[in-house]
Amino acid sequence: MSNIHPLDTRKSQSGEIDAILRNLMGIQGVSAAAIVDNDGFVTHIQRDSEINTDAIGASVQVVFGAAARAAQHVGHHATNMVICENAEGFILSTPVEAGFMLALVTQRDALLGRVRFELKETIPVLKKLFSHYLTH
Amino acid sequence: MPWFQAQMAELQRLAEEYALSQQQTASNIVNVSEKMRLKRAEFIDAVQVLVDKIGKIKGISACAAYHDGLILAQSAHPAAIDAFGATLQESARAAQQGAALLGLGELEQIVIVGAKNKVAMLSIGPLMLCISSPKQINLALALNRPH
16 A cells, blocks of 8 residues: 555656646647656647757757856856747746756747746745655 | 726736736646746736737727836837836826825826826736727726726
8 A cells, every 4th residue: 555655645746747738738839748858858748739858858958058057157046947039939947846847838929927926826836746746 | 887897897807817826826836837837827818808809999099008117018009108107107207206205105106197198007916907099088988888
């Protein structure tokens, strides 16, 4: 019995992470929601079209790392979110826990405040889920 | 209760329910996460529905909701949506300082009236609802006659 419970817990936590990503995909203009690990590999993803997951994972980590270093240079300390505004949309990335990042790719018609609000509200619970997920 | 006040009261109730769901401490983080997600969706969906309804009222030029000055929900035909957000941020900052100096309590609404148009900003939980109209429109009357 004691060997089964942690596996069930881990499965339900992973399922909840997927549910959170699906929920983010429900926001107008969001085309992909992904969890990226410290090495730039995508561990969880929801998307509405074919997308290069390796490219997303690597670029999110590189961009976030560069932004975090820039923030340190100007004395802004920890970086909570990086928003890339592009010709055809936005890429938002936020640190979760232990080097994992939450990344969102949106189309141009996304409402930035809506997406940012959802990210900011989602991160605390994702942090808790990840800390449980990584320790069980 | 007039229509608009009833709508605002309902949104405040949903905002409070969402805030309460955030304060829950439970051993099962999955259940807490799901409940928070559902409560947040209920609140934000209701905001979008109200914004759409207000945007269709005769005499209202535009309606939008903002979080930290960034657009969160908008009516079908918004105008100068980013300028709204910037105005809201600046106005809210000044009004909050004034409210603190005068002991007015937590900020509930700000109205700016220009020679041609006016804009009302109303606080709903963590969001601000912005409604604009020509100056001569009586907003209280217009908002209580949604159909």
